[in-house]
Amino acid sequence: MKESLPALELAIPVRARDFLAGGDGAARIRQVLQQVGFPPGVIRRVAIAAYEAEMNIVIHSLGGELKGRITPEVITIIARDAGPGIPDIDLAMREGYSTAPREIQEMGFGAGMGLPNIRRCTDELEIHSAPGAGTTIKMVIYNR
Amino acid sequence: MEYFHSVRLEQDKCKGCTNCIKHCPTEAIRVREGKAHIIQERCIDCGECIRICPNHAKIAVGDGLETLALYRYRIALPAPAFVSQFAGRAGLEQILGSLLTVGFDDVYEVARAAEVVARTTRRFLAGYRGKRPLISQACPAVVGLIQVRFPSLVEQLLPLTTPMDLAARLAREKGRADTGLPDEAIGTFFISPCPAKITAGRQQHGGVPGPDGVIPLAAIYGDILKGLAAAPAYACRAGVAGYGWGQSGGENASIGGQRLLEVDGIHHVIEVLTRIEAGDFQDIDYIEAQACPGGCVGGALMVRNPYLARLELRQLARCLPANAGELPEPGNNLATTPVQPRPVLQLDADLAAALEKMHRLETTQALLPGLDCGSCGSPSCRTLAEDIVRGEAQDTDCVFVLRERVRVLAEEVVELARKLPPSMAKPEGGSNSENQGNSN
Numbered sequence: 001m002k003e004s005l006p007a008l009e010l011a012i013p014v015r016a017r018d019f020l021a022g023g024d025g026a027a028r029i030r031q032v033l034q035q036v037g038f039p040p041g042v043i044r045r046v047a048i049a050a051y052e053a054e055m056n057i058v059i060h061s062l063g064g065e066l067k068g069r070i071t072p073e074v075i076t077i078i079a080r081d082a083g084p085g086i087p088d089i090d091l092a093m094r095e096g097y098s099t100a101p102r103e104i105q106e107m108g109f110g111a112g113m114g115l116p117n118i119r120r121c122t123d124e125l126e127i128h129s130a131p132g133a134g135t136t137i138k139m140v141i142y143n144r
Numbered sequence: 145m146e147y148f149h150s151v152r153l154e155q156d157k158c159k160g161c162t163n164c165i166k167h168c169p170t171e172a173i174r175v176r177e178g179k180a181h182i183i184q185e186r187c188i189d190c191g192e193c194i195r196i197c198p199n200h201a202k203i204a205v206g207d208g209l210e211t212l213a214l215y216r217y218r219i220a221l222p223a224p225a226f227v228s229q230f231a232g233r234a235g236l237e238q239i240l241g242s243l244l245t246v247g248f249d250d251v252y253e254v255a256r257a258a259e260v261v262a263r264t265t266r267r268f269l270a271g272y273r274g275k276r277p278l279i280s281q282a283c284p285a286v287v288g289l290i291q292v293r294f295p296s297l298v299e300q301l302l303p304l305t306t307p308m309d310l311a312a313r314l315a316r317e318k319g320r321a322d323t324g325l326p327d328e329a330i331g332t333f334f335i336s337p338c339p340a341k342i343t344a345g346r347q348q349h350g351g352v353p354g355p356d357g358v359i360p361l362a363a364i365y366g367d368i369l370k371g372l373a374a375a376p377a378y379a380c381r382a383g384v385a386g387y388g389w390g391q392s393g394g395e396n397a398s399i400g401g402q403r404l405l406e407v408d409g410i411h412h413v414i415e416v417l418t419r420i421e422a423g424d425f426q427d428i429d430y431i432e433a434q435a436c437p438g439g440c441v442g443g444a445l446m447v448r449n450p451y452l453a454r455l456e457l458r459q460l461a462r463c464l465p466a467n468a469g470e471l472p473e474p475g476n477n478l479a480t481t482p483v484q485p486r487p488v489l490q491l492d493a494d495l496a497a498a499l500e501k502m503h504r505l506e507t508t509q510a511l512l513p514g515l516d517c518g519s520c521g522s523p524s525c526r527t528l529a530e531d532i533v534r535g536e537a538q539d540t541d542c543v544f545v546l547r548e549r550v551r552v553l554a555e556e557v558v559e560l561a562r563k564l565p566p567s568m569a570k571p572e573g574g575s576n577s578e579n580q581g582n583s584n
Binding site: 006008010023026027030032034035036037038040041043044047048051052070071072117121143 | 293418423485493496503505
């Protein structure tokens with residue numbers, strides 16, 4: 001792809017089980033996109049996808065990071081974690097399917113909507129995961 | 145668009161402290177040359193700076209009682225929270241009647257219009273199948289906050305006008321029927337608990353006028369107190385539901401429903417709106433969001449302590465029926481034009497240029513100490529970085545960056561001072577340490 005400018009890169013660490021800070025990374029990405037001036041609809045889709053991916057790291061993993069790569073044409077968010085991995089990705093994509101522990105579901109998280117929500121908000125979605133090897137989710141949203 | 149603002153600075157009182165800049169929810173204030181400056185396009189007139197300023201240098205400019213003289217028939221529109229300010233000195237009907245002692249010919253309770261809005265909201269929610277939650281438009285500071293900081297949420301604002309504007313329109317109709325006077329001879333005046341409503345009152349919504357004037361409560365507090373003892377009784381035409389709008393939770397209570405959420409205090413509102421924009425709260429039908437702590441009873445132009453005012457409001461309303469008897473049909477009076485985003489935080493109108501500026505903003509911020517001390521006159525290190533990128537500040541405005549530059553410069557000066565012309569002999573004795581220093 002032809003790019004006139006270097007992409008803006010953001011990297012935000014995400015800690016496992018830190019529910020107080022959970023969502024800060026997505027909020028920061030949202031703030032940057034808003035100040036740059038992306039259309040509200042695009043910002044909203046990125047905000048939702050980034051938030052769900054960030055909360056997945058908080059809930060399921062041993063920690064990881066949220067990376068953003070922003071150009072005028074396309075926004076790419078990569079959520080990478082060290083953790084148990086997803087044994088069956090197709091199953092995880094189903095609405096309502098969740099492996100979150102009960103105490104976390106009782107906190108109002110882990111309703112099994114994370115990945116389905118991400119899919120709804122993104123133009124391209126890649127999930128790389130294997131048991132014990134962590135998970136990497138690449139989310140692409142076009143500015144159009 | 146030229147933007148009227150009610151919140152202003154009284155230059156003489158401002159001491160240039162940085163309290164206000166740190167509390168502004170839209171980062172709309174900078175301290176420059178010893179005085180606070182409000183960036184007009186960013187200000188949402190929430191009144192946080194009025195509340196926080198230790199020198200009372202921030203004020204709200206509204207209309208005074210002298211503007212009543214412009215009209216032949218004058219109707220007061222007291223906000224539901226108005227009566228809470230005078231409780232303990234007179235009963236509800238006398239407090240309302242006191243408005244007749246300061247120059248008004250009639251009173252139209254905004255609480256009554258609020259009940260009409262609540263009824264229509266209830267019907268609207270029952271048939272609504274779009275994106276949830278819907279957000280109340282009743283607090284203009286919250287609407288401004290959404291326009292500036294949460295532009296994607298404007299489409300979730302409930303498309304109904306506010307109780308203030310509806311009251312003005314219904315009062316005008318009633319005045320016309322009562323007196324036979326034309327519209328232009330009838331003046332409607334909202335008595336406001338906050339600066340945001342002063343600003344909102346000056347705006348025209350798609351040509352449908354709101355009140356003709358907005359008088360800050362604090363500006364007529366003394367006059368009302370004086371007239372209170374001899375005031376005639378004015379028969380209340382609203383119920384507990386309408387007066388409840390004066391405090392947080394009252395709007396939701398008058399609408400009724402299972403999944404209605406109320407939030408008050410502008411920084412709490414920001415937290416909730418952030419969650420909504422991230423896709424949370426979709427199982428909530430409606431959000432009543434108010435910028436002031438406790439709702440309108442906590443308005444920045446109110447005189448009494450907000451917690452006491454809340455108690456007084458509840459006790460005053462106790463004598464009222466749950467709802468106003470017969471409510472007027474609003475007809476077209478509830479119409480409002482769609483709220484548009486105000487993209488004032490954007491770094492540049494051109495996306496590529498904005499992205500390049502964001503690049504510089506991020507690198508600049510990384511060089512700042514992160515103390516958010518405010519000494520530079522910007523509210524945080526990030527905003528200073530933003531101001532630098534916009535060309536409105538420089539990095540040496542930061543006292544820590546400046547100090548570091550001075551240190552480097554001082555070391556260079558010392559270094560130079562040690563150098564000797566080759567023709568000169570080295571000074572005798574005590575030069576051991578210096579020689580060692582030089583040879584390093």
